[in-house]
Amino acid sequence: MKLCMVGCRGHFGYVLNDLPLLPNVSVVGVSAGTPEDKPTALIEGARKAGHEPEVFDDYREMLDRQRPDVVCVDGPYERHAEMCVEAFRRGIHVFCEKPVALTMEDLSAVENAWRESGRQFAGMMGLRYDPAVYAAWTIVKSGAIGDVRLVDTRKSYRLGERPGFYRKRATYGGTIPWVGSHAFDWIAWFSGRRFQTVCARHSTAANRGHGDLEATALCLFTLEGDVLASASIDYLRPSNAPTHGDDRIRAVGTRGVVEVRGGSVHLINGEEAGERAMPAACDRSIFRDFAGQIAGGPAGLVSGEETIELARISLLALRSADEGRIVSCTA
Amino acid sequence: MKLCMVGCRGHFGYVLNDLPLLPNVSVVGVSAGTPEDKPTALIEGARKAGHEPEVFDDYREMLDRQRPDVVCVDGPYERHAEMCVEAFRRGIHVFCEKPVALTMEDLSAVENAWRESGRQFAGMMGLRYDPAVYAAWTIVKSGAIGDVRLVDTRKSYRLGERPGFYRKRATYGGTIPWVGSHAFDWIAWFSGRRFQTVCARHSTAANRGHGDLEATALCLFTLEGDVLASASIDYLRPSNAPTHGDDRIRAVGTRGVVEVRGGSVHLINGEEAGERAMPAACDRSIFRDFAGQIAGGPAGLVSGEETIELARISLLALRSADEGRIVSCTA
The missing domain is CATH 3.30.360.10 (Dihydrodipicolinate Reductase; domain 2)
Structure with a gap:
């Protein structure tokens, strides 16, 4: 299972923490998702778990080139929705920081893209x-x-x-x-x-x-x-x-x-x-549950x-x- | 200080509990305030503290005959207001179960009677x-x-x-x-x-x-x-x-x-x-504070x-x- 990670403003640690439990998951790309942030925590976190992801400035280019199965969306809060939509349109499962949209319009766009994609979707309700x-x-x-x-x-x-x-x-x-x-x-x-x-x-x-x-x-x-x-x-x-x-x-x-x-x-x-x-x-843990669900296992919480x-x-x-x-x- | 007690539906115990601390207070009358209730707890509580109150069916008669300085109002909740008004009109200080009225109209009547009386008033905010x-x-x-x-x-x-x-x-x-x-x-x-x-x-x-x-x-x-x-x-x-x-x-x-x-x-x-x-x-305790305040001591809480x-x-x-x-x- 190929994983990309976009952004590091919130609880991307849920993914990093679970990587040692998920030998079938490979982190193939990371991107800060915005020039305002550095992807250092993503790179270091992935390396610590034994992965060597490619680093991208443009997360869309990453999604196009690496063609991941699943993406962790944790960019600027006001861009969660855009990033979810971009992923769903490419047929990628999405694990996204909550809340997944900051406006009702953005939320509708996310919901529509998700339903059309037929892919899996989970917010980081890690608590x-x-x-x-x-x-x-x-x-x-x-x-x-x-x-x-x-x-x-x-x-x-x-x-x-x-x-x-x-x-x-x-x-x-x-x-x-x-x-x-x-x-x-x-x-x-x-x-x-x-x-x-x-x-x-x-x-x-x-x-x-x-x-x-x-x-x-x-x-x-x-x-x-x-x-x-x-x-x-x-x-x-x-x-x-x-x-x-x-x-x-x-x-x-x-x-x-x-x-x-x-x-x-x-x-x-x-x-x-x-x-x-x-x-x-x-x-149980949240990203392991989500990865398992994607792989056809039981539903996460x-x-x-x-x-x-x-x-x-x-x-x-x-x-x-x-x-x-x-x-x-x-x- | 002459005290009458009307009713025993709520926290009249605040008064009974403090009687041993108040040698200058004399319980001169008790009344259930309503034929629905028995004044047993009032009589027994007062006796336990060494008082021999007269027992009245009609609390108004008690107020008129015993002419107390202060009355504890703890009758039926919907009659707190009436009982407060009757006491204030007779120039009696009132210690009343809260809330002191169940309608805005009753509350206005209580407030007016209290302000006209110039007497002390405290609700049983004993907590x-x-x-x-x-x-x-x-x-x-x-x-x-x-x-x-x-x-x-x-x-x-x-x-x-x-x-x-x-x-x-x-x-x-x-x-x-x-x-x-x-x-x-x-x-x-x-x-x-x-x-x-x-x-x-x-x-x-x-x-x-x-x-x-x-x-x-x-x-x-x-x-x-x-x-x-x-x-x-x-x-x-x-x-x-x-x-x-x-x-x-x-x-x-x-x-x-x-x-x-x-x-x-x-x-x-x-x-x-x-x-x-x-x-x-x-x-401190609530009725002792109130009795002290009536006697010209510092204000209660x-x-x-x-x-x-x-x-x-x-x-x-x-x-x-x-x-x-x-x-x-x-x-």
Whole structure:
């Protein structure tokens, strides 16, 4: 399986990390995808895994010349959509940083190109594979908390000093899509429900000179069956916090509650008294799953439909926050 | 100081608990306030503290005959307002279960009667005096987390089997006012900001036969200065959970984060590396503070203005959820 990699702005590490587990995958080309970035991390990462990819300035030329089976798209956020479309038009499977588009027009173009291509598509919803998240999801799917009625999520990040493209909406896309999308994906995945409405709010206050970047955001969703969900998002985690991110999920069901916090899983239900710590483990990884799926193996955890839907919901939440109104997700 | 107690549906225990600390307070009368309830808990609680109150069927007669300085109002929720008004008209200070009114009309009547009376007024926002909550608030007020930008709160309760009045909106008032008001009070108190808008949602699904009672609710607030806040509210805490309630507060500031969870306080800021457990303690209690304030001592933690405002915000949040729209809090 021939693999090309375009761009290194986000979670291309998901691919590099899995290369040692994928002897049948060969990295045949890398490109930063934009003159603004250097492809150093891609070249070094591939070499470390024993690959000697050709390096291209023009990623389209790379796709044409190397004719890969699959491409990892992780270029400038505002060009994810273009890069996906270019790949699908060439009949290439795509593993793309989320969200896969920053506008509804771009998202339509991606969806159309994907559906016409008949190829595989997955967004980098890699936090589904986080040991605690995956274990909690497995618990929910087992029925241990009954029907999910409420999902609260949190993404809290350190801000640090971010590159210039984070400071403009046009190149960053907004905190709700970039950070919030992880949380929205958990909500969709844990509830198994479709979104019906969103009311979101965000603020650039206290962003320490980061231009358009929203330092805080809150989203309130309704889902089918009167299920409710929230996402609390911020970049105000102190620099000396024990971890970069403080990820939380709390799924409240008719028979119990499961919570992910501090990398651990906690369950309360009718089986035993009190709150129990549950094992946090995931024996799968996202790019290995995707490569296996392409090779005809079982489906990974992330489908093309979910990838498109997550981008759509992220953009609707952003619209809600920008316009200060409730936005329907079903129209 | 002569004290009468009307009703025993909520947190009248705040008064009984503090009686041993208040040798100058004498319980001169108790009344269930409604033929539906028995005043047994009031009589027994007062006797346990060494008082021999007269028992009245008609609380108005009690107020007229016993002429108390202060009354504890904890009758049927839909009659808090009437009872407050009757007391203020007689020149009596009022300590009332929150929310103090279930309709805007009733709330106006309470506010007018209070302002005309010139008497003291405090709602039972007793969770301000919770050791962890009070300690966290003290940390915030000390400036240890900088300016508050985001406040996430949670109230999760066991449902159990609730009496009939919980099952009708007219006598219960709704989960958003009854349970959520605690959380809204933390938001106001920790942020020190005024509410600007609210978007709320709620659902009666999974309420196990409890009629109108909403088992889940979510509220998203904006406050002055672009501060954001959320409240997650549910009655789905499993019966074998370690405590009745799972109360959480997380205040995110420009210089740190403080969190209340599991009765403990956790702080991350620039002073020391990592997350630190902070002492949870409160050397004050709500009714003792109120009685002291009436006697000319320093003000308690809960003002009459805050008591009115909390009821108003609770009713606006309920309106938002009932009508499925964003409601302004400033109009």
